[in-house]
Amino acid sequence: MIRVAINGYGTVGKRVADAVAAQPDMEIVGVSKTRPSFEAYIAKARGFPLYIADLSKRAPFEKLGLPVAGSVAEMLARADVVVDATPGGVGKENKPLYEKTGVKAIFQGGEDHEVAGFSFCSDCNYRMAMGRQFVRVVSCNTTGLCRIINTLDKEYGIAKVRAVMVRRASDPGEVKKGPVDAVVLDPVTVPSHHGPDVQTVLPHIPISTMAMIVPTTFMHMHAVQVDLKKDGKKERILELIRGHPRMGLVLGGTGIKSTAELKEYALDLGRPRGDLWESCIFADSIAVQGKDVSFFQAIHQEADIVVENVDAIRAMVGSVKDPGESIRMTNEALHFVAI
Numbered sequence: 546m547i548r549v550a551i552n553g554y555g556t557v558g559k560r561v562a563d564a565v566a567a568q569p570d571m572e573i574v575g576v577s578k579t580r581p582s583f584e585a586y587i588a589k590a591r592g593f594p595l596y597i598a599d600l601s602k603r604a605p606f607e608k609l610g611l612p613v614a615g616s617v618a619e620m621l622a623r624a625d626v627v628v629d630a631t632p633g634g635v636g637k638e639n640k641p642l643y644e645k646t647g648v649k650a651i652f653q654g655g656e657d658h659e660v661a662g663f664s665f666c667s668d669c670n671y672r673m674a675m676g677r678q679f680v681r682v683v684s685c686n687t688t689g690l691c692r693i694i695n696t697l698d699k700e701y702g703i704a705k706v707r708a709v710m711v712r713r714a715s716d717p718g719e720v721k722k723g724p725v726d727a728v729v730l731d732p733v734t735v736p737s738h739h740g741p742d743v744q745t746v747l748p749h750i751p752i753s754t755m756a757m758i759v760p761t762t763f764m765h766m767h768a769v770q771v772d773l774k775k776d777g778k779k780e781r782i783l784e785l786i787r788g789h790p791r792m793g794l795v796l797g798g799t800g801i802k803s804t805a806e807l808k809e810y811a812l813d814l815g816r817p818r819g820d821l822w823e824s825c826i827f828a829d830s831i832a833v834q835g836k837d838v839s840f841f842q843a844i845h846q847e848a849d850i851v852v853e854n855v856d857a858i859r860a861m862v863g864s865v866k867d868p869g870e871s872i873r874m875t876n877e878a879l880h881f882v883a884i
């Protein structure tokens with residue numbers, strides 16, 4: 546069994562912990578918190594040992610009936626891999642501890658590429674992650690872009706990608722973030738960081754991106770235009786998406802035209818937390834004119850990177866050599882079949 550620790554048990558950390566615990570070849574040795582909160586109660590209910598960075602804060606946890614198993618350093622000593630899911634920028638501060646312990650560490654998209662020196666997307670560069678001590682799973686938006694770009698590139702070759710990201714303002718539980726009533730350019734200048742971030746995984750892809758933030762919490766929406774190197778065919782593109790384990794088609798017959806309906810659909814499907822691990826491409830939006838392809842895709846920011854973290858663990862440990870096999874194992878353990 547691969548022993549996995551989760552440092553930072555918040556939006557991403559708690560989802561990765563559940564996904565790891567569901568895998569037949571992995572176990573959770575502990576999760577970490579800095580303060581008692583509802584997530585600490587969830588960790589206890591799941592049976593995940595709770596660790597804290599600063600043991601002088603043990604009393605406030607234990608007073609609330611939340612037993613503390615030890616320090617983060619002790620948790621790391623029990624792990625083969627730590628998934629760092631602390632807020633952006635904190636992972637970089639944690640890296641010296643991982644270096645000292647020798648534990649393999651996965652950082653999230655809130656960290657710069659340089660923190661790990663390698664940026665990961667399961668179906669793009671799994672094999673290149675094998676044996677590494679540090680890997681960064683790219684952000685939710687970058688993951689969504691990489692999946693479809695890599696798929697179209699393998700089939701047709703890509704001359705240029707242009708994408709506009711309409712980003713959710715905050716996750717549903719983040720009550721203090723905004724905007725409440727504004728469209729915020731993110732940033733005003735072009736390109737946004739997403740294009741260069743895609744190039745950390747797919748360096749040969751010419752891509753320009755623009756982004757804005759809108760007052761919603763459900764999902765991001767991407768408007769993507771791709772110049773292929775050869776003429777495309779809509780039927781073939783639909784087939785490629787259908788055959789991809791991490792991309793799904795939002796069919797016209799569902800009547801879904803919004804992220805709100807899509808999220809409701811995921812809840813009705815019985816997905817845990819209503820999570821959509823797949824990129825959700827609107828089938829009717831796919832327009833192909835010769836080499837030009839356009840489409841909309843919705844990305845569930847809290848979820849798509851979860852399954853990538855699980856694959857990254859197997860790649861780094863080297864227990865599964867074939868990316869397709871790891872993706873299959875991850876999906877199967879979550880009973881996940883893309884929409």
Ligand SMILES: NC(=O)c1ccc[n+]([C@@H]2O[C@H](COP(=O)([O-])OP(=O)(O)OC[C@H]3O[C@@H](n4cnc5c(N)ncnc54)[C@H](OP(=O)(O)O)[C@@H]3O)[C@@H](O)[C@H]2O)c1
Nearest residue numbers: 553554555556557578579580630631633653655685846847
């Ligand atoms: N949320 C998303 O949609 C999303 C999507 C893709 C990637 N990411 C990336 O994933 C990472 C985590 O984001 P998140 O949204 O999960 O953040 P989050 O919800 O704020 O969770 C982070 C957790 O880390 C804990 N924490 C804070 N400081 C810590 C420290 N010094 N040591 C250990 N734990 C600490 C916090 O727990 P306490 O309450 O105990 O302090 C918090 O619950 C970021 O890099 C982010 O950019 C996020």
